[in-house]
Amino acid sequence: MKSVYFVSDIHFGVGDWQTEIAKTNLFLDLLDEIFVEGAELFIVGDLFDFWFEYTHVLPRGFHRVLAGLERLTANGINITYLSGNHDFSAGSFFENDLGITLYSHDFEMVRNEKRFYLYHGDGLAANDMGYRFLKKVIRSTIAKGAFKILPPDLGFWLAKQFSHSSRDYTSKKYFGDTDGMITEAERRIQRGCDYVIMGHRHVPILHKIDHGFYVNLGDWLKYFTYAVFDGEILHLLKRENNRAEPFHFS
Secondary structure: OOEEEOOOOOEOOOOOHHHHHHHHHHHHHHHHHHHHEEEEEEEOOHHHHHHHEEOOOOOOOOHHHHHHHHHHOOOOOOEEEEEEOOEEEOOHHHHHHHEEEOOOOOOEEEOOOOEEEEEOOOOOOOOOHHHHHHHHHHHHHHHHHHHOOOOOHHHHHHHHHHHHHHHHHHHOOOOOOOOOOOOOOHHHHHHHOEEEEEEEOOOOEEEOOOOEEEEOOOOOOOOOOOEEEOOOOOOEEEEEEEEEOOOOOO
16 A cells, blocks of 8 residues: 555644745655655644634635645645644535545544544643633634634734643643543553544654554754655655655654
8 A cells, every 4th residue: 555644743834934835845845755756644733833714815825835736636645634723713614625624633543453543633622621712712613703803914823822821731741641541541541542643732742552653743944854654664754855754752
């Protein structure tokens, strides 16, 4: 079988112009590899630092990324986008214009007799009760309707302030017994999953649990990591100098 790719927390739009150009080029290089070697791409949340679909307006600066994704779907490569906490309103544009399948919730799937569980991971920490409530509020139809009334420039400025606070909060999470993400991974593996794949924490992890693995995909702000399932084994890799390198844990 052709390989299945997983990536998360790229956060396009967070850096300065030069940083974003370099990150875009590196991501497009990965898409070129998927075009040749891949069967599927799963984006496990936060492709953009902020995304909101107005009726007639799209965020500026991401046209090369969007065109690269459309190139894959137009050539029969399936892309699934699972919303993260920065994906405020990913909707019909991705499905209708780009041919990308959207999920707003976690899900399981089977590939080559291996069972996968995918979730961005936001809200799983033990002290995230306040966030879980806030998530329901800001994802509500009322909140989205109110935001749509704002002029796009003002709306995106406000969102950028919120996104910065959210990243700071996420970076304080740590890996250990009190991390709700590994607790959830243990539960899913006990139920028969072989791989539990998440993002959100921005720290690459490949952790064996019984017969399975908890995988955190890291990010493209510091690590430039992603995962590839070759039909037998899932590999955690790093994109560097326009090629894949094994990720070495420090």
